[in-house]
Amino acid sequence: MTTSSSSSATHGRSPAGLDVSASFATTLHTPEHIRIAEELGFKRAWLYDTPQQSPDVWMTLALAAERTHRIGLGPGVLVPALRHPMVNASGAAALERLAPGRVAVAFGTGYTGRRAMGQQPVSWAYMTRYVTAFRALLRGETVEWEGSPMRMLHTPEYPRGAPDTIPVYIAAIGPKGTAIAESLGDGVFIMGIDGVSEEVTKKFESVVYGTAGSVLGDGEDLGSERLRTAAGPALAQLFHISYELGGEEAVKALPGGLEWLAVVQETPEAERHLAVHHGHLLRLNDADTAAWNAGGNTLVGHTLTGTAGDVLARVKDLAAQGVTEITYQPAGDIRRELEAFADAVGLRR
Known part of the structure; x- marks a missing residue:
């Protein structure tokens, strides 16, 4: 269900100098959309964790794993308060079994996942405790949570896989979030609405930038x-x-x-x-x-919208600012949007 590392390393790389991935607002059609993204050469598929409007992110990723072979898979981003850390650790371990070597996980404080339910985002202190516990569980360690020790008790019949290799990204907001991403994460996840700061990107070897928009058709009006x-x-x-x-x-x-x-x-x-x-x-x-x-x-224009030339120029600017992976979220006609973006940034060449 996976390909060689040399093959996967060449997929998803744009001539603009960064990896190109896709993000999806999770639906029951998303596994097929991820298959299309793999067909087009996208590096990875990140799925939103928004249970108030979407099917379960782990369930959807598992379905995607069954119909793909190369593309990376992961929740981007998980909201800690929505699930016990054992649940997310078990989900990540199971997905790693289904798609070995293809899994990554990103965490965020819950701008939509919390606010859409009338709650405030989780604190960075809670995020720190949660991600620390999550990573320790994946390493097979015993950790304390809510006053009791716990450990993943998977049996030989249902092993954990090799989840200690799963990279973890933190959606950092502000200096405190950036510091936590540095100490806990393997990279940083930046949402396009926050913009890019080279003071942040230079701190990380892996910088994922989430964005959305559309590649315009020839002569298309902005009110179409x-x-x-x-x-x-x-x-x-x-x-x-x-x-x-x-x-x-x-x-x-x-x-x-x-x-x-x-x-x-x-x-x-x-x-x-x-x-x-x-x-x-x-x-x-x-x-x-x-x-x-x-x-x-x-x-x-505040979104990643423009002609193919405009989009490529903006992606090149992001690479110059230290972004190592752009993840683009399509809407509407998903195949059309993925194809147009892949062509604009040079994935299909």
């Missing part, structure tokens, strides 16, 4: 229906994040912000987070659509 479907979900994150971090005033400053707020505020405050995050990175919700129609589509 196809672009709304393909890049709209990525653009909508500007409104979601602005609202969560800056409140109503931050949203009002955006084109279409007033229209977005008017729709969101129709939902009672206690349940407003449900309206804000509905359709996260899959489709535009009612508020997002109102914003797009009122001029929000002019913000699409």
Whole structure:
């Protein structure tokens, strides 16, 4: 179910100077989409851990492992508070058995996975304890959690595989997150909305940069229906994040912000987070659509959207800033988006 290391090392590498992977907002169609990504030459497939809107990430990765042979697989990113560390350690170990040498794991504090359920992201102190326990469990060690010692008790009939080799990435935000990624991780995971800091990238040998958008067709207008479907979900994150971090005033400053707020505020405050995050990175919700129609589509340049030449130039800039792996999330017509991105960055050559 795996290929030689020399073969896998040549796949997924762009002439732009970095590895090219794909991220997916997890659905029941994702295993087939990952098969397509492998066919196109993508290095790895990262799956979002958003159980409030998606099937289980480990279940979906296992299905993908059964229909692929080379492409890397991993959750990107796991949210610690959603599962006991033993559950995630067991999931990682099982996936390693199904796809030996292809597994990586990334952790984040839960911007969407927590906020979409009305909760705050986990603290960095909790993240530190959790990832430390997770990695120790994969090494076969006994660790203390919630006041009791625990260890993976897999029997010879159901072995753990070789999970001590699984790389762990940390989605770092700010100096504290970066420091924790340095001490606990094998690399750092940066979400595109946060931008790239060379002060951060130079600290790590492996830097994964998550992004989304769309490669424009010849002469395509920025208000096209196809672009709304393909890049709209990525653009909508500007409104979601602005609202969560800056409140109503931050949203009002955006084109279409007033229209977005008017729709969101129709939902009672206690349940407003449900309206804000509905359709996260899959489709535009009612508020997002109102914003797009009122001029929000002019913000699409904040996503990785442009002509094939524009996209390649921006990917080259990321490589120059120290990014070693870009992971691109398609929306809408998934095959079309994966093919267009693969062609733009030179995977199919």
